Amino acid sequence: MLDLAVIGAGPCGLAVGVAAKRAHLACSLFDKGPVVSSLQRYPLYMTFFSTPEKLEIGVPFVTAGDKPTRREALAYYRRVAEHFELDVRQYHAVVRVERTAEGFELEAQHPGAAEPETIRTRHVVCATGYFESPNLLDVPGEDLPHVSHFFVEPHPYWQQRVVVVGGGNSAVEAALELSRVNARVTLVHFLSDFDRGVKPWVLPDITNRVKEGRVAVRWCSRVVEITRSHVVVRRDPDGDRETVPADFVVALTGYRADLSPPSPWRPTCEGSTSRASFRPGSTPTRSSSRTAGSTAAGFATTLKANPPELPLGGDRLLDIVRPRTRCERDESGSVLTSEARRVP
Numbered sequence: 001m002l003d004l005a006v007i008g009a010g011p012c013g014l015a016v017g018v019a020a021k022r023a024h025l026a027c028s029l030f031d032k033g034p035v036v037s038s039l040q041r042y043p044l045y046m047t048f049f050s051t052p053e054k055l056e057i058g059v060p061f062v063t064a065g066d067k068p069t070r071r072e073a074l075a076y077y078r079r080v081a082e083h084f085e086l087d088v089r090q091y092h093a094v095v096r097v098e099r100t101a102e103g104f105e106l107e108a109q110h111p112g113a114a115e116p117e118t119i120r121t122r123h124v125v126c127a128t129g130y131f132e133s134p135n136l137l138d139v140p141g142e143d144l145p146h147v148s149h150f151f152v153e154p155h156p157y158w159q160q161r162v163v164v165v166g167g168g169n170s171a172v173e174a175a176l177e178l179s180r181v182n183a184r185v186t187l188v189h190f191l192s193d194f195d196r197g198v199k200p201w202v203l204p205d206i207t208n209r210v211k212e213g214r215v216a217v218r219w220c221s222r223v224v225e226i227t228r229s230h231v232v233v234r235r236d237p238d239g240d241r242e243t244v245p246a247d248f249v250v251a252l253t254g255y256r257a258d259l260s261p262p263s264p265w266r267p268t269c270e271g272s273t274s275r276a277s278f279r280p281g282s283t284p285t286r287s288s289s290r291t292a293g294s295t296a297a298g299f300a301t302t303l304k305a306n307p308p309e310l311p312l313g314g315d316r317l318l319d320i321v322r323p324r325t326r327c328e329r330d331e332s333g334s335v336l337t338s339e340a341r342r343v344p
Protein backbone atom coordinates (compact mmCIF):
# COMPACT_ATOMS: atom_id res chain seq x y z
CA MET A 1 0.00 0.00 0.00
CA LEU A 2 1.25 3.48 -0.87
CA ASP A 3 1.52 6.29 1.66
CA LEU A 4 0.60 8.76 -1.04
CA ALA A 5 -0.75 8.70 -4.59
CA VAL A 6 -0.44 11.93 -6.55
CA ILE A 7 -2.85 12.41 -9.45
CA GLY A 8 -1.09 14.57 -12.03
CA ALA A 9 2.65 14.85 -12.69
CA GLY A 10 2.78 18.53 -13.60
CA PRO A 11 5.04 20.97 -11.71
CA CYS A 12 2.78 20.84 -8.62
CA GLY A 13 2.52 17.07 -8.65
CA LEU A 14 6.30 16.76 -9.01
CA ALA A 15 6.82 19.15 -6.09
CA VAL A 16 4.57 16.96 -3.97
CA GLY A 17 6.52 13.91 -5.12
CA VAL A 18 9.84 15.52 -4.15
CA ALA A 19 8.48 16.53 -0.74
CA ALA A 20 7.13 13.01 -0.21
CA LYS A 21 10.49 11.53 -1.17
CA ARG A 22 12.23 13.74 1.36
CA ALA A 23 9.75 12.62 3.99
CA HIS A 24 10.52 8.97 3.10
CA LEU A 25 6.93 8.28 2.07
CA ALA A 26 6.04 5.52 -0.37
CA CYS A 27 4.66 7.70 -3.15
CA SER A 28 3.68 7.22 -6.80
CA LEU A 29 2.58 9.85 -9.28
CA PHE A 30 -0.01 9.04 -11.94
CA ASP A 31 -0.39 11.09 -15.10
CA LYS A 32 -2.63 10.40 -18.04
CA GLY A 33 0.08 11.78 -20.32
CA PRO A 34 3.85 12.10 -20.07
CA VAL A 35 5.46 13.96 -17.19
CA VAL A 36 4.52 17.71 -17.26
CA SER A 37 2.24 16.98 -20.18
CA SER A 38 0.50 20.34 -20.04
CA LEU A 39 3.80 22.08 -20.91
CA GLN A 40 3.82 20.07 -24.11
CA ARG A 41 0.88 22.11 -25.33
CA TYR A 42 2.45 25.46 -24.52
CA PRO A 43 3.54 27.60 -27.47
CA LEU A 44 6.70 26.02 -28.88
CA TYR A 45 8.78 29.17 -28.68
CA MET A 46 7.45 30.55 -25.41
CA THR A 47 9.63 31.94 -22.66
CA PHE A 48 8.42 31.64 -19.09
CA PHE A 49 7.48 34.76 -17.18
CA SER A 50 9.22 33.43 -14.08
CA THR A 51 12.96 33.38 -13.61
CA PRO A 52 14.35 29.85 -13.25
CA GLU A 53 14.97 29.95 -9.49
CA LYS A 54 11.26 30.59 -8.95
CA LEU A 55 10.40 27.37 -10.72
CA GLU A 56 13.03 25.24 -9.01
CA ILE A 57 11.99 22.05 -7.25
CA GLY A 58 14.90 20.82 -5.19
CA VAL A 59 17.61 21.00 -7.85
CA PRO A 60 19.11 24.11 -9.49
CA PHE A 61 17.48 25.25 -12.71
CA VAL A 62 20.19 26.69 -14.95
CA THR A 63 19.13 28.36 -18.19
CA ALA A 64 20.93 30.03 -21.08
CA GLY A 65 18.95 33.27 -20.80
CA ASP A 66 17.23 35.18 -18.00
CA LYS A 67 14.01 33.19 -18.33
CA PRO A 68 13.52 29.51 -19.11
CA THR A 69 12.23 28.43 -22.49
CA ARG A 70 9.60 25.71 -22.82
CA ARG A 71 12.28 23.30 -23.99
CA GLU A 72 14.50 24.07 -21.00
CA ALA A 73 11.55 23.63 -18.64
CA LEU A 74 10.66 20.23 -20.12
CA ALA A 75 14.28 19.09 -19.70
CA TYR A 76 14.38 20.47 -16.16
CA TYR A 77 11.25 18.69 -14.99
CA ARG A 78 12.44 15.40 -16.51
CA ARG A 79 15.69 15.88 -14.59
CA VAL A 80 13.83 16.57 -11.32
CA ALA A 81 11.94 13.29 -11.70
CA GLU A 82 15.17 11.42 -12.49
CA HIS A 83 17.24 13.10 -9.77
CA PHE A 84 14.74 12.25 -7.02
CA GLU A 85 13.96 8.88 -8.58
CA LEU A 86 10.25 9.66 -8.48
CA ASP A 87 7.91 6.84 -9.38
CA VAL A 88 6.06 8.61 -12.19
CA ARG A 89 3.48 6.33 -13.78
CA GLN A 90 3.07 8.03 -17.15
CA TYR A 91 0.06 7.37 -19.40
CA HIS A 92 -1.98 6.20 -16.42
CA ALA A 93 -5.25 8.12 -16.25
CA VAL A 94 -6.88 7.93 -12.85
CA VAL A 95 -10.47 7.09 -13.62
CA ARG A 96 -11.82 6.32 -10.17
CA VAL A 97 -11.04 7.23 -6.56
CA GLU A 98 -12.93 5.59 -3.72
CA ARG A 99 -12.64 5.94 0.05
CA THR A 100 -11.78 2.77 1.92
CA ALA A 101 -11.32 2.01 5.60
CA GLU A 102 -7.52 2.38 5.27
CA GLY A 103 -7.47 5.33 2.91
CA PHE A 104 -8.28 5.31 -0.79
CA GLU A 105 -8.50 2.96 -3.72
CA LEU A 106 -7.64 4.33 -7.17
CA GLU A 107 -8.11 2.91 -10.62
CA ALA A 108 -5.52 3.96 -13.20
CA GLN A 109 -6.05 3.09 -16.85
CA HIS A 110 -3.12 2.65 -19.25
CA PRO A 111 -4.17 2.75 -22.91
CA GLY A 112 -2.41 -0.54 -23.56
CA ALA A 113 -4.13 -2.41 -20.73
CA ALA A 114 -7.51 -4.07 -21.04
CA GLU A 115 -8.43 -3.36 -17.42
CA PRO A 116 -7.50 -0.48 -15.10
CA GLU A 117 -4.91 -1.14 -12.42
CA THR A 118 -6.07 -0.85 -8.81
CA ILE A 119 -3.87 1.08 -6.38
CA ARG A 120 -4.38 1.27 -2.63
CA THR A 121 -3.05 4.31 -0.83
CA ARG A 122 -3.36 6.05 2.52
CA HIS A 123 -3.53 9.55 1.03
CA VAL A 124 -4.29 11.18 -2.28
CA VAL A 125 -3.08 14.50 -3.61
CA CYS A 126 -5.03 15.80 -6.57
CA ALA A 127 -2.73 17.98 -8.72
CA THR A 128 -4.58 17.87 -12.01
CA GLY A 129 -4.07 21.50 -13.03
CA TYR A 130 -6.34 23.50 -15.30
CA PHE A 131 -4.83 23.72 -18.76
CA GLU A 132 -7.13 21.15 -20.30
CA SER A 133 -10.33 23.10 -19.70
CA PRO A 134 -10.42 26.33 -21.68
CA ASN A 135 -12.91 29.05 -20.83
CA LEU A 136 -15.29 28.65 -23.73
CA LEU A 137 -16.78 31.54 -25.66
CA ASP A 138 -20.05 29.66 -25.62
CA VAL A 139 -21.08 30.83 -29.09
CA PRO A 140 -22.41 29.00 -32.14
CA GLY A 141 -19.60 27.62 -34.29
CA GLU A 142 -17.05 27.28 -31.48
CA ASP A 143 -16.78 23.55 -32.16
CA LEU A 144 -15.83 24.02 -35.84
CA PRO A 145 -12.51 22.43 -36.84
CA HIS A 146 -10.77 25.73 -37.60
CA VAL A 147 -11.36 26.98 -34.05
CA SER A 148 -8.74 26.25 -31.40
CA HIS A 149 -8.29 27.16 -27.73
CA PHE A 150 -4.56 26.44 -27.85
CA PHE A 151 -1.79 28.12 -29.80
CA VAL A 152 1.32 26.06 -30.41
CA GLU A 153 3.17 27.70 -33.31
CA PRO A 154 2.47 30.25 -36.04
CA HIS A 155 3.60 28.33 -39.14
CA PRO A 156 0.20 26.76 -40.04
CA TYR A 157 -1.30 30.26 -40.21
CA TRP A 158 1.07 31.79 -42.79
CA GLN A 159 -0.88 34.24 -44.96
CA GLN A 160 -4.13 33.19 -43.32
CA ARG A 161 -6.77 35.44 -41.81
CA VAL A 162 -6.71 34.69 -38.10
CA VAL A 163 -9.01 36.07 -35.42
CA VAL A 164 -7.35 35.89 -32.01
CA VAL A 165 -9.77 36.25 -29.10
CA GLY A 166 -8.45 37.60 -25.79
CA GLY A 167 -6.20 40.34 -24.46
CA GLY A 168 -3.89 38.60 -22.01
CA ASN A 169 -0.39 37.20 -22.43
CA SER A 170 -1.42 34.16 -24.45
CA ALA A 171 -3.48 36.17 -26.92
CA VAL A 172 -0.92 38.97 -27.23
CA GLU A 173 2.01 36.62 -27.75
CA ALA A 174 0.06 34.57 -30.28
CA ALA A 175 -0.91 37.75 -32.18
CA LEU A 176 2.74 38.83 -32.26
CA GLU A 177 4.02 35.47 -33.44
CA LEU A 178 1.30 35.33 -36.08
CA SER A 179 2.06 38.82 -37.37
CA ARG A 180 5.74 37.86 -37.74
CA VAL A 181 4.85 35.05 -40.15
CA ASN A 182 2.59 37.35 -42.16
CA ALA A 183 -0.72 36.03 -40.94
CA ARG A 184 -3.46 38.65 -41.16
CA VAL A 185 -4.37 39.02 -37.52
CA THR A 186 -7.41 40.60 -35.93
CA LEU A 187 -7.45 40.63 -32.14
CA VAL A 188 -10.88 40.77 -30.51
CA HIS A 189 -10.96 41.75 -26.84
CA PHE A 190 -13.89 42.59 -24.61
CA LEU A 191 -11.95 45.28 -22.73
CA SER A 192 -10.75 48.65 -24.04
CA ASP A 193 -7.06 47.79 -23.58
CA PHE A 194 -4.74 44.85 -23.08
CA ASP A 195 -4.95 43.06 -19.75
CA ARG A 196 -2.86 44.62 -17.00
CA GLY A 197 -0.88 41.41 -16.54
CA VAL A 198 0.62 41.45 -20.03
CA LYS A 199 4.39 41.00 -19.75
CA PRO A 200 5.96 44.48 -19.61
CA TRP A 201 8.58 43.64 -22.22
CA VAL A 202 5.89 42.42 -24.64
CA LEU A 203 3.57 45.41 -24.33
CA PRO A 204 5.62 47.91 -26.42
CA ASP A 205 5.96 45.34 -29.18
CA ILE A 206 2.23 44.66 -29.51
CA THR A 207 1.38 48.35 -29.08
CA ASN A 208 3.65 49.22 -32.00
CA ARG A 209 2.32 46.39 -34.18
CA VAL A 210 -1.20 47.69 -33.55
CA LYS A 211 -0.14 51.27 -34.35
CA GLU A 212 1.44 50.27 -37.64
CA GLY A 213 -1.62 48.15 -38.55
CA ARG A 214 0.09 44.75 -38.62
CA VAL A 215 -2.32 43.63 -35.92
CA ALA A 216 -5.89 44.90 -36.21
CA VAL A 217 -7.82 45.20 -32.95
CA ARG A 218 -11.50 45.30 -32.05
CA TRP A 219 -11.69 46.68 -28.50
CA CYS A 220 -14.78 46.36 -26.30
CA SER A 221 -15.95 43.60 -28.60
CA ARG A 222 -17.18 40.07 -28.19
CA VAL A 223 -17.38 37.20 -30.64
CA VAL A 224 -21.03 36.18 -30.88
CA GLU A 225 -20.88 33.68 -33.75
CA ILE A 226 -18.28 31.76 -35.74
CA THR A 227 -18.88 30.36 -39.22
CA ARG A 228 -16.49 28.54 -41.56
CA SER A 229 -15.55 31.81 -43.25
CA HIS A 230 -16.03 34.60 -40.74
CA VAL A 231 -16.58 35.72 -37.18
CA VAL A 232 -19.46 37.93 -36.06
CA VAL A 233 -18.28 40.51 -33.53
CA ARG A 234 -20.56 42.62 -31.35
CA ARG A 235 -19.25 45.91 -30.05
CA ASP A 236 -20.17 47.01 -26.54
CA PRO A 237 -22.08 49.00 -25.44
CA ASP A 238 -23.86 50.01 -28.66
CA GLY A 239 -24.32 46.43 -29.87
CA ASP A 240 -23.16 47.13 -33.45
CA ARG A 241 -22.24 43.97 -35.31
CA GLU A 242 -19.36 43.43 -37.69
CA THR A 243 -18.43 40.45 -39.83
CA VAL A 244 -14.69 39.75 -39.75
CA PRO A 245 -13.38 37.27 -42.35
CA ALA A 246 -11.48 34.43 -40.68
CA ASP A 247 -9.77 31.28 -41.95
CA PHE A 248 -8.87 30.36 -38.37
CA VAL A 249 -10.00 31.39 -34.90
CA VAL A 250 -7.64 31.09 -31.93
CA ALA A 251 -9.57 31.74 -28.72
CA LEU A 252 -7.15 32.33 -25.85
CA THR A 253 -9.52 33.29 -23.08
CA GLY A 254 -7.95 31.44 -20.17
CA TYR A 255 -8.44 28.07 -18.56
CA ARG A 256 -10.05 26.73 -15.43
CA ALA A 257 -9.61 23.65 -13.33
CA ASP A 258 -11.91 20.80 -14.13
CA LEU A 259 -12.89 19.85 -10.60
CA SER A 260 -14.94 16.86 -11.47
CA PRO A 261 -12.59 14.34 -9.90
CA PRO A 262 -13.15 10.74 -10.78
CA SER A 263 -14.36 10.08 -7.27
CA PRO A 264 -17.30 10.44 -4.93
CA TRP A 265 -15.47 13.42 -3.40
CA ARG A 266 -16.97 16.42 -5.08
CA PRO A 267 -15.77 19.96 -4.48
CA THR A 268 -18.27 22.25 -2.88
CA CYS A 269 -17.96 25.90 -2.03
CA GLU A 270 -19.23 27.61 1.02
CA GLY A 271 -21.25 30.62 0.00
CA SER A 272 -19.26 33.07 -2.02
CA THR A 273 -16.05 32.61 -0.07
CA SER A 274 -13.10 31.06 -1.74
CA ARG A 275 -13.09 28.02 0.44
CA ALA A 276 -13.62 24.68 -1.14
CA SER A 277 -14.27 21.52 0.77
CA PHE A 278 -14.55 17.93 -0.28
CA ARG A 279 -17.42 15.90 1.08
CA PRO A 280 -18.42 12.42 0.12
CA GLY A 281 -21.18 12.19 -2.40
CA SER A 282 -22.03 15.89 -2.57
CA THR A 283 -22.73 17.31 -5.98
CA PRO A 284 -21.51 20.77 -6.86
CA THR A 285 -23.84 23.26 -8.44
CA ARG A 286 -22.63 24.78 -11.66
CA SER A 287 -21.68 28.02 -9.95
CA SER A 288 -19.99 26.39 -6.99
CA SER A 289 -17.86 24.17 -9.15
CA ARG A 290 -16.87 27.18 -11.21
CA THR A 291 -15.80 29.03 -8.08
CA ALA A 292 -13.90 26.03 -6.89
CA GLY A 293 -12.37 25.69 -10.33
CA SER A 294 -10.91 29.15 -10.35
CA THR A 295 -9.48 28.86 -6.87
CA ALA A 296 -8.13 25.37 -7.03
CA ALA A 297 -6.11 25.74 -10.22
CA GLY A 298 -2.50 24.79 -9.81
CA PHE A 299 -3.24 23.95 -6.25
CA ALA A 300 -2.31 20.59 -4.84
CA THR A 301 -5.30 19.72 -2.71
CA THR A 302 -4.99 17.00 -0.12
CA LEU A 303 -7.82 14.59 0.45
CA LYS A 304 -7.49 12.99 3.84
CA ALA A 305 -9.49 10.63 5.94
CA ASN A 306 -11.40 13.59 7.37
CA PRO A 307 -11.74 15.82 4.34
CA PRO A 308 -10.41 19.20 5.36
CA GLU A 309 -11.67 22.57 4.35
CA LEU A 310 -9.13 24.05 2.05
CA PRO A 311 -8.35 27.69 2.65
CA LEU A 312 -7.44 28.61 -0.88
CA GLY A 313 -6.46 32.16 -0.09
CA GLY A 314 -7.74 34.53 -2.71
CA ASP A 315 -10.30 33.96 -5.38
CA ARG A 316 -8.06 33.65 -8.39
CA LEU A 317 -4.87 31.69 -7.97
CA LEU A 318 -4.85 31.21 -11.69
CA ASP A 319 -1.79 31.21 -13.91
CA ILE A 320 1.19 31.98 -11.85
CA VAL A 321 1.16 29.51 -9.05
CA ARG A 322 4.26 27.97 -7.64
CA PRO A 323 3.97 25.00 -5.40
CA ARG A 324 5.69 25.06 -2.02
CA THR A 325 4.83 21.72 -0.66
CA ARG A 326 5.74 20.10 2.60
CA CYS A 327 4.87 16.57 3.48
CA GLU A 328 5.32 15.65 7.11
CA ARG A 329 4.26 12.91 9.42
CA ASP A 330 2.72 13.76 12.78
CA GLU A 331 3.06 11.45 15.81
CA SER A 332 0.39 9.17 14.41
CA GLY A 333 2.23 9.16 11.10
CA SER A 334 -0.66 10.47 9.09
CA VAL A 335 -0.44 14.17 8.37
CA LEU A 336 0.41 15.53 4.96
CA THR A 337 0.30 19.20 4.25
CA SER A 338 0.71 21.08 1.05
CA GLU A 339 0.44 24.65 0.00
CA ALA A 340 0.80 26.64 -3.17
CA ARG A 341 2.04 30.20 -3.31
CA ARG A 342 1.67 32.83 -5.95
CA VAL A 343 4.89 33.78 -7.66
CA PRO A 344 5.52 37.49 -7.01
Ligand SMILES: Cc1cc2nc3c(=O)[nH]c(=O)nc-3n(C[C@H](O)[C@H](O)[C@H](O)COP(=O)(O)OP(=O)(O)OC[C@H]3O[C@@H](n4cnc5c(N)ncnc54)[C@H](O)[C@@H]3O)c2cc1C
Pocket residue numbers: 007008009010011012013014030031032033034035036037038039042043046047048049050092093094095127128129130131170262297298299318319320321322343
Ligand atom coordinates in the same frame (compact mmCIF):
# COMPACT_ATOMS: atom_id res chain seq x y z
C1 LIG B 1 1.63 29.77 -21.75
C2 LIG B 1 1.80 29.62 -20.24
C3 LIG B 1 2.87 30.24 -19.59
C4 LIG B 1 3.05 30.09 -18.21
N1 LIG B 1 4.11 30.70 -17.61
C5 LIG B 1 4.30 30.55 -16.28
C6 LIG B 1 5.39 31.17 -15.61
O1 LIG B 1 6.19 31.88 -16.23
N2 LIG B 1 5.56 30.96 -14.29
C7 LIG B 1 4.70 30.16 -13.57
O2 LIG B 1 4.92 29.99 -12.37
N3 LIG B 1 3.63 29.59 -14.18
C8 LIG B 1 3.41 29.77 -15.49
N4 LIG B 1 2.33 29.19 -16.10
C9 LIG B 1 1.42 28.41 -15.27
C10 LIG B 1 2.01 27.09 -14.88
O3 LIG B 1 2.50 26.40 -15.99
C11 LIG B 1 0.93 26.28 -14.21
O4 LIG B 1 0.53 26.98 -13.06
C12 LIG B 1 1.46 24.92 -13.81
O5 LIG B 1 1.68 24.13 -14.95
C13 LIG B 1 0.45 24.26 -12.93
O6 LIG B 1 1.00 23.04 -12.56
P1 LIG B 1 0.09 21.87 -12.07
O7 LIG B 1 1.01 20.73 -11.74
O8 LIG B 1 -0.86 22.32 -11.03
O9 LIG B 1 -0.85 21.49 -13.32
P2 LIG B 1 -0.48 20.95 -14.77
O10 LIG B 1 0.87 21.38 -15.20
O11 LIG B 1 -1.63 21.29 -15.64
O12 LIG B 1 -0.43 19.36 -14.55
C14 LIG B 1 -1.60 18.62 -14.31
C15 LIG B 1 -1.33 17.21 -14.77
O13 LIG B 1 -2.41 16.39 -14.34
C16 LIG B 1 -2.65 15.40 -15.33
N5 LIG B 1 -3.98 14.87 -15.13
C17 LIG B 1 -5.18 15.53 -15.20
N6 LIG B 1 -6.20 14.70 -14.93
C18 LIG B 1 -5.66 13.47 -14.68
C19 LIG B 1 -6.19 12.19 -14.34
N7 LIG B 1 -7.51 11.97 -14.18
N8 LIG B 1 -5.32 11.15 -14.18
C20 LIG B 1 -3.98 11.35 -14.32
N9 LIG B 1 -3.43 12.53 -14.64
C21 LIG B 1 -4.26 13.58 -14.82
C22 LIG B 1 -2.44 16.14 -16.63
O14 LIG B 1 -2.13 15.25 -17.69
C23 LIG B 1 -1.25 17.07 -16.29
O15 LIG B 1 -0.01 16.52 -16.63
C24 LIG B 1 2.13 29.32 -17.45
C25 LIG B 1 1.04 28.72 -18.11
C26 LIG B 1 0.87 28.86 -19.47
C27 LIG B 1 -0.32 28.20 -20.14
